[in-house]
Amino acid sequence: MAINRIQFQKGLSFRDFQARYGTEVQCRDAMVKAKWPHGFQCPKCGSGGAYFLVPRQLFQCKACHHQTSVTVGTVMESSHLPLRTWFEAMYRLSHGKHSISALELKRYLGVRYPTAYYLKQKILCAMSAAESSRKLKDRVEIDDAYAGGATHGGKRGRGAPGKQPFLVAVQTAMENHRQVIYTVLKAVTDFKIETIEAWAKKALDPGTHVVSDGLHCFRGVAASGASHEPIKSEGGWKGSKMEAFQAVNTVISNLKGNILGVCRWCSARHLPRYLAEHQFRFNRRFNLQAIFPALFAAVTNTPPHPVRLLVSEACG
Ligand SMILES: [Zn+2]
Structure with a gap:
């Protein structure tokens, strides 16, 4: 193996x-x-x-x-x-x-x-x-995700009551989409085009190629100078297995397991911090020896x- x-x-x-x-x-x-x-x-x-x-x-x-x-x-x-x-x-x-x-x-x-x-x-x-100040570049998969809300019954995903929306963006290598590099996770109030424009200007390098499922607001990434490729996603299980979104779906899946496993339920007030924690660890997973010094530097500089x-x- x-x-x-x-x-x-x-x-x-x-x-x-x-x-x-x-x-x-x-x-x-x-x-x-x-x-x-x-x-x-x-x-x-x-x-x-x-x-x-x-x-x-x-x-x-x-x-x-x-x-x-x-x-x-x-x-x-x-x-x-x-x-x-x-x-x-x-x-x-x-x-x-x-x-x-x-x-x-x-x-x-x-x-x-x-x-x-x-x-x-x-x-x-x-x-x-x-x-x-994390910025993504090259090829980026982007998707909307939701935390919290009712765990049994009721509507799931987009538009479900009590859910806290957040944005998931994952940078992969341009040629090899399975090579995942960094992620940016951002709690948002909504998925309006101006929300995505403001986020993209801060989080994407100009010249980034963004792939999304075509949700209307994602065209806002163009405000950063990024190109946007909407790919119609198949619903349900097939959609979650699509090659074009494999990186972002894996990050969302791991993240939900982590948030549910640790705090069971995440309020809007705390969600940004839990997302930042996941992002911090994920983006430093290549060098575990350096993760403690990086956190020590962050604590002394904050x-x-x-x-x-x-x-x-x-x-x-
Ligand atoms: Zn003195």
């Missing part, structure tokens, strides 16, 4: 992770290197050189005595959790093939459920920020997301 090189690649084992980031000092050193790669720089006066105040885990500028932390200005700001708890949460959320629920995270980390829940949401915001913002609105 042929081995799938992507699925069988060597990742970062939990043992190796613990050896690198198992203590508070190791985590803090990693944060210091990320925040001040050329040595400490005071955010107030700009001078170098600081004392480290062990009891409060703060750096104090030698020149102006301003006190600061490695987490200031990041999504970790104001958190009272040990850094190693954040690091393990980042590992657990990035390294599996599938997402894990806040309940599982709570068990792994030994924290309260609300703590695990907001920790996860903040890390998902960092994943969303890291993927916000500005603070207070809990009130996580509750009231979706990020990304």
Whole structure:
């Protein structure tokens, strides 16, 4: 049996992770290197050189005595959790093939459920920020998809009540359509032509060749300079097996399994974050060794997301 090189690649084992980031000092050193790669720089006066105040885990500028932390200005700001708890949460959320629920995270980390829940949401915001500038090119399969709503009875798919619509775009190699490269997943309010135009300008390179099932709104991709090839899709099972849409149908199928398996039901408020999480992991599946460093960089580069913002609105 042929081995799938992507699925069988060597990742970062939990043992190796613990050896690198198992203590508070190791985590803090990693944060210091990320925040001040050329040595400490005071955010107030700009001078170098600081004392480290062990009891409060703060750096104090030698020149102006301003006190600061490695987490200031990041999504970790104001958190009272040990850094190693954040690091393990980042590992657990990035390294599996599938997402894990806040309940599982709570068990792994030994924290309260609300703590695990907001920790996860903040890390998902960092994943969303890291993927916000993703652009697709070459050949792109595009389709509409829906999350949530009634699970039994009632209408399915387009127009079903309570469903949260989202857009799925998958880049494949131009010549080999089975060679899937990247995906972009976007929660949308509707499938109107102007919605697709706005999305395409942001997410598609000019010159992209887009293949769709011909849903009226998809002609909006032309606003980005992309060409559009509508292919009439056969309904039902036959449609899902069509060669032209194999990549996008596979991504939708995996995504639905992941969202249903983890959160059972996804509200409109949280859907963008769950989509961003899936997109972040999917687009880095070629190099599992690099996925934790990528998430670490995202968490340290993403500005603070207070809990009130996580509750009231979706990020990304
Ligand atoms: Zn200073």
